[in-house]
Structure formats: structure tokens, C-alpha cells
Amino acid sequence: MRHRHLGTATLALGLVVLTDVLRVFLPSVITIFGQAASTPAELLGAFALGWFVLALAAPPLVRLVGSRVVGVVAVALLGAARLALTAGPGGWAQLWLASAGLLAGLVWLAATAARGERAVPGLALGLAAAALGHVLVGTYDLVWRGSWAAWVAGGATVAALLAGEVLLARRRGESTPVPHVRAWLLTGPALVLGGMVALSPAVVSTATSFWFGEAGTASTPLFAFAPLGVAVALLLLAALAPPRPRARLVWPALLLAGALLFGYGPPSLLAVAVLLSAAGLGGCLALADGAAGPTARAASRRGYAVVGGMLVFAVVSVLYYAAYDLGYPNGWLPALVAVLTGLIALEGRLRPRPAAPATEESVAPAAVSTARESRAFARLPAVPIAALATLTAFAAAVLHEPWPMATNRPGPPEQVRVVAYNIRMGFGMDGRFDLTALERAVRGADVVVLSEVDRGWLLNGGHDTLHLLSDRLGLPYVFAPAADALWGDAVLSRWLVGRARTRVLPAVGAPTGAQALGVTVDFSEGVRLAVVSTHLQPPPGADPVVQARAVADFATEYADGLPLVVAGDFNTEPGDPAFAALTDAGLVDAFAAARPLPTSPADDPREQIDHVFVSPDLVASEAVAMPGTASDHLPVAVTLTLPGGAS
Structure with a gap:
């Protein structure tokens, strides 16, 4: 044929x-x-x-x-x-x-x-x-x-x-x-x-x-x-x-x-x-x-x-x-x-078909009998x-074997540049998956905290956004599922990270799952930094105050005296109950000196919902929301001086 x-x-x-x-x-x-x-x-x-x-x-x-x-x-x-x-x-x-x-x-x-x-x-x-x-x-x-x-x-x-x-x-x-x-x-x-x-x-x-x-x-x-x-x-x-x-x-x-x-x-x-x-x-x-x-x-x-x-x-x-x-x-x-x-x-x-009566049509060359199906x-x-x-x-x-990761830099740094970014599964305001724009937005950071990380949803085209971004930046990552095994939050770092812990946050009526991910960045010579990544999901028409308290409790317990950074998309603004729950727990707003600092939507930012909170022993400076439309949020960055680093 x-x-x-x-x-x-x-x-x-x-x-x-x-x-x-x-x-x-x-x-x-x-x-x-x-x-x-x-x-x-x-x-x-x-x-x-x-x-x-x-x-x-x-x-x-x-x-x-x-x-x-x-x-x-x-x-x-x-x-x-x-x-x-x-x-x-x-x-x-x-x-x-x-x-x-x-x-x-x-x-x-x-x-x-x-x-x-x-x-x-x-x-x-x-x-x-x-x-x-x-x-x-x-x-x-x-x-x-x-x-x-x-x-x-x-x-x-x-x-x-x-x-x-x-x-x-x-x-x-x-x-x-x-x-x-x-x-x-x-x-x-x-x-x-x-x-x-x-x-x-x-x-x-x-x-x-x-x-x-x-x-x-x-x-x-x-x-x-x-x-x-x-x-x-x-x-x-x-x-x-x-x-x-x-x-x-x-x-x-x-x-x-x-x-x-x-x-x-x-x-x-x-x-x-x-x-x-x-x-x-x-x-x-x-x-x-x-x-x-x-x-x-x-x-x-x-x-x-x-x-x-x-x-x-x-x-x-x-x-x-x-x-x-x-x-x-x-x-x-x-x-x-x-x-x-x-x-x-x-x-x-599973059930036999009734035999069809033998007619000229049933034995015509174009017809194929059940007995001959396999041939x-x-x-x-x-x-x-x-x-x-x-x-x-x-x-x-x-x-696509990964390049060597940029870890184990010699000696502890005096300052650490932290970027927090809700990347919306990698899709920009124009609806395009632009990995180059994402990389440009976070390149140069020492610690990157990501929200809305998609690792294979069919709905979003089946990309492993975290794998792609990690390979491009040469930074290792830790990922924590939130909605399911393929969608959640992540931390990337220039230094080795360990002691990863996660905690599921109370749903309180919110449809999408939420979690808090804690990792410890090891700068060597005994200098370490606790980093917690989260993305609060408020219930319809309400403030995520219950989730904020849960994050604050988890973060302080996880840090256990280490300098602490809590960052991500909090879906709450300064003055809201959820924001107050974090500051009442002893955390400091790292963007206080730069307020107002709107971050969403990226093409016309009006809401201040992406934040970085730190423990009092960290000194924050150079806070900024960087312009760009690689997501529907703006990436926020801040430089943190480690305890003793200014001396």
C-alpha cells in the first residue's frame, strides 16, 4: 500500500x-x-x-x-x-x-x-x-x-x-x-x-x-x-x-x-x-x-x-x-x-459482539471483520x-544538565541583597512567557524569594519555571508546594541552603492553598540567615490575618534566634490587620523608609501587597520596587546589613 x-x-x-x-x-x-x-x-x-x-x-x-x-x-x-x-x-x-x-x-x-x-x-x-x-x-x-x-x-x-x-x-x-x-x-x-x-x-x-x-x-x-x-x-x-x-x-x-x-x-x-x-x-x-x-x-x-x-x-x-x-x-x-x-x-x-448476517456488503473488500482486526x-x-x-x-x-551552582562564596558577606517577586507562573502583563525578562528582574540578587511558581501545570503550558530560572541564574533552589505538588513558593540563594521546613497555613475559606517555607542560608564561618517565603491567600472579601499570624509564629519559631527575613506576596497593605499581625510579632517593615511602595498591578501599581519583613537585628536600606511587566506584580528588593557587618 x-x-x-x-x-x-x-x-x-x-x-x-x-x-x-x-x-x-x-x-x-x-x-x-x-x-x-x-x-x-x-x-x-x-x-x-x-x-x-x-x-x-x-x-x-x-x-x-x-x-x-x-x-x-x-x-x-x-x-x-x-x-x-x-x-x-x-x-x-x-x-x-x-x-x-x-x-x-x-x-x-x-x-x-x-x-x-x-x-x-x-x-x-x-x-x-x-x-x-x-x-x-x-x-x-x-x-x-x-x-x-x-x-x-x-x-x-x-x-x-x-x-x-x-x-x-x-x-x-x-x-x-x-x-x-x-x-x-x-x-x-x-x-x-x-x-x-x-x-x-x-x-x-x-x-x-x-x-x-x-x-x-x-x-x-x-x-x-x-x-x-x-x-x-x-x-x-x-x-x-x-x-x-x-x-x-x-x-x-x-x-x-x-x-x-x-x-x-x-x-x-x-x-x-x-x-x-x-x-x-x-x-x-x-x-x-x-x-x-x-x-x-x-x-x-x-x-x-x-x-x-x-x-x-x-x-x-x-x-x-x-x-x-x-x-x-x-x-x-x-x-x-x-x-x-x-x-x-x-x-x-469485554462482551462478544453479535455476529452480523453474511451479505455481499459484509464481505466486500472495504470491510474488515472482527477476526482480522489484529492484521x-x-x-x-x-x-x-x-x-x-x-x-x-x-x-x-x-x-539540560544544570550548570554548577554559584554557592560557597568565600567568607560571610557584610550585606545581602534580597528580592521578592510574585512571578505569576512566568507570564507577563502581555500574556507571554518571557524567561529573559524574569531573569533580568532578579539577576544580581543574593537571595530570591518567589511566589506563584508553576512547575508543570497543563493550564500554563507545562513549563517548569523554577528549573528554567534556576539554571539561567546558576542558583540552587528550594521549592514548597502550596496548591498542589506543582504550584507554590521557592527560595533561590547564592549560598548553600539547608534545614528546609514547610508549614501549611490555615485555609480560612480561601480556595487556593498557602504555606510558609523556611530555609537557612549558610554564609560559612558560622554566619547564617533564616529566610521564610510565603504567599498569603485571603478568603473572599477578607484580610488574611489568620494566615499572617500563622506565618509569624512559624517564622519566629523556625529562626530560633537567627537573623530572619520573611518575604513574599502578602495580599495585605500597611495598616491592615494582617500587616499589623506581622509587625506585632516583632518583625520590622523593611520598606518603611521607602513608603509608599506600590507593587501591583505591574503596569499601573496602586497596591502595596508585596513585602519584606526582617528581625530587628537586620538593617534595611535601598528598598525599591523595580519597574517591569514580566509579571502582574513588581519585584521588590532591599539590601540587608547583617549583624556585625557594618563594623
Whole structure:
């Protein structure tokens, strides 16, 4: 059969491009349409879901115009949107481009499904290729960089995708088995489970950091991305190898176990969740693979199936992340998707189908019987492909092995420059992920305290912002989860840090979790500094005074007589009860001499909510809020003279 794998390769390339667009669309909805959480969560969710609902018009369009024409036009629009995003428009232009690209991608998927292409190999290879591409760039997508390399790589991918689609549209007279509807229905669930846990490089790098302790690690771990190679290999081997009937219940069980571990397990077992989910997802895809007899409405059913599956992707994504605005439990959602995936994969496998009456149509060359399903499709060499993917992931791990950290400077310093910054997951006021601007904002600091650190949320494009920033600055870090294992607060330091401790703060009705992270900076010669990083989350319409008292109690207990710094986004202003709770505990406002010092919003700062408090034995000077729009907050900096350092 000519071009027997052309459809598979084109589907895989298309999923890579569509994933690139999704990594822009999802955070753009939050940062641009959401306007720093000022847009109601319900309206924000409706906007995001609306594009997926609109795609339900694609199957009738395909039936009216034809899958070949619609497929070529849709993939051209998808590729054009992807390349236009590389130009870095930012703002509403970025949001509309990403939305248009998403809609074009959904229409293309519907056309591809209606044409009768085989879903599972292309879906598995597309998921694997998107993950490997993400790890090769260290989770800092080319679409955000805008360099010549980004244009070349993006242009080559889009050109190959368009060429494949044109060749498929010109293909005539080839008899191809018709895939089951259930295989296309799994597209959305596979994308959400793969992006959320099973094939996320950022989740893998975060998981390895938890091997070094409860509060993350005191340095970027070596070969942080290496376990992704194992995850990709497990998915491909399970998805592309012939399914074993006796093992059909094993794959849904593994997928469910991984999803439950992701939702409810400790951070130290996050890597196990990744591997279980990857193997289980691959096996479920294999179970869904197979051929079905053509019917008059099969093309439309497949089109609705793939769009419906992507609607599942949208609903689950919105519900999972809206929990951090609305305050309901969300750990069950990945498990629910795993159950749904398992049921779809097993449909028709656990119960025998009634034998169809023998007719001329049922034995026509285009029909494929159930007994011949395992031979209906040309199989891909699973082992060589999995081995190549594994080598690629391990090569990327070597490529992104961290530089030596700038620790153990000789002798204790007289002064320490401290910067506190709410980085909003790395996204600026224009909605772009600008790592260079983040680095510029904190470079030169001796101790950096970060809030709203994202280490792999699918909603934000799956970046490990902390890993990226730590490698760029050459500073080791300690990370503490707050909302979940992938979102929280961190401390970076030019000197070795240790004695990391965390304390969960009372929720008091606030939807997003909050914590306090304590670390000790060791300047050598017995000189040490206690640093506490926190991000208070006030309940709706109230002051976070209860959390402020908890932070003050934890900080003074943790410092135990050492010079102390407490910094972060406190969501309270001077004169408020929470602010007074910190100063009443004996802490000093390090910015008192520079007030007023507004820090939010970054493009028109009016609120003083980012602070640094110190113990009385530290002398604060040169306090400033540095201008910039790399986040919706301004970074604040202060120079601290250590006890005895002025003499």
C-alpha cells in the first residue's frame, strides 16, 4: 500500500502543532482574558469551552464540503496561526491567534477522522513527539522565544504537516481499514492525561526534585528529565505493540492507579504516577485500536467523536484548574478521566459482539471483520521507535544538565541583597512567557524569594519555571508546594541552603492553598540567615490575618534566634490587620523608609501587597520596587546589613 504510514505521520505532526497552539491558548485565556483573576471564573471557563463547542459544527462542514478540502484548508490555517504566534504579538492579538489556531486544529481533526485515517499510532506518536520536543527545549517552548531557530523549526514542522495533508488529499483508490469510533474518542482524554501527568517533562523534572526532600531540592537535580524517556518508551511499547487479550484489564488499572497517585499521593511518589499513567495510557490506546465496517454515517460519527473527545479535554482542564479559584476538591478529576478512558478502550472487548448476517456488503473488500482486526492495519516497529524516543529523552537530559551552582562564596558577606517577586507562573502583563525578562528582574540578587511558581501545570503550558530560572541564574533552589505538588513558593540563594521546613497555613475559606517555607542560608564561618517565603491567600472579601499570624509564629519559631527575613506576596497593605499581625510579632517593615511602595498591578501599581519583613537585628536600606511587566506584580528588593557587618 502506497504511503501506508503517511496518515500516521501526518496525524502525529498535526498533534505536535496543535499542542504548541494549546500551550499558548490555555495560559492566554488565564492571563489575557482572565485579566489577573479579575474576570469571573465562570465567564473565563465559558470563553475557553466556547471554542471547543464551536468545533461541533466541523462534522457537518466536512460532510458538506468534503474531508480532503476541509483538511487541507484547516491545516493551513493551523500552521499559519502557529507561525504567527512565533512573532510574539502578545496581548489580545495573541489570544485571538491562539483561539483561531485551536479552532482550525479541531476542524482538521474532524476532517482527518472522517477521512478514515487510523487514530491510535498517530495519536501515540504525536503525544510522544510533543513531549520529546518539549524536553529538548527544556520546557521553554520555541513559540515563546522568537529566535531564528524557532522560526526554522516551526516552519519546517508546519511545511511537513501541510505537505503530508496535501499528499493525503491527492491519494486515490486505496482501500484502507476504517478505524473504530472509540479510537478517535480517546484523543481528548489522552491529551489531557498526557499533558497533565503521563508525558509532561515539567512534571518529571519536578518529581525528581522531590527525591531530595519534602520541600523540593537544594539544587537542580542532575538528569532531571531522564525519567521522561522511560515514560515515553512505556507509552509507545504499550500502544504500538499487538495487544494481549489476557492483559486487557491491566492497562486501565495502571492508568487509574497513576491518576489516583497524581491526585492524592505524596509529592515523593509523583514520578511513580508518571510511569504508571504512561504505561496505562499506551495500553488503553492499543485496546481502542482496531477496524470497523464502514457505514453511511461512520464518517460523521468519527468526526463527532474526536470533537467530543476534545470537549472532554476542555471541560476537565477548566474544572481542574477552576478549583483553585472556586475552592472545591479536584484530585478526583484525573481519576475520572482515567476511568472514562478505560471504559472507552474496553468497549467491545469485554462482551462478544453479535455476529452480523453474511451479505455481499459484509464481505466486500472495504470491510474488515472482527477476526482480522489484529492484521487489518500495518503495524509500526514498536521497539525501535520506543528505543529512539528513549535515547532522545536521555540526550535532552544531558543537554539540560544544570550548570554548577554559584554557592560557597568565600567568607560571610557584610550585606545581602534580597528580592521578592510574585512571578505569576512566568507570564507577563502581555500574556507571554518571557524567561529573559524574569531573569533580568532578579539577576544580581543574593537571595530570591518567589511566589506563584508553576512547575508543570497543563493550564500554563507545562513549563517548569523554577528549573528554567534556576539554571539561567546558576542558583540552587528550594521549592514548597502550596496548591498542589506543582504550584507554590521557592527560595533561590547564592549560598548553600539547608534545614528546609514547610508549614501549611490555615485555609480560612480561601480556595487556593498557602504555606510558609523556611530555609537557612549558610554564609560559612558560622554566619547564617533564616529566610521564610510565603504567599498569603485571603478568603473572599477578607484580610488574611489568620494566615499572617500563622506565618509569624512559624517564622519566629523556625529562626530560633537567627537573623530572619520573611518575604513574599502578602495580599495585605500597611495598616491592615494582617500587616499589623506581622509587625506585632516583632518583625520590622523593611520598606518603611521607602513608603509608599506600590507593587501591583505591574503596569499601573496602586497596591502595596508585596513585602519584606526582617528581625530587628537586620538593617534595611535601598528598598525599591523595580519597574517591569514580566509579571502582574513588581519585584521588590532591599539590601540587608547583617549583624556585625557594618563594623
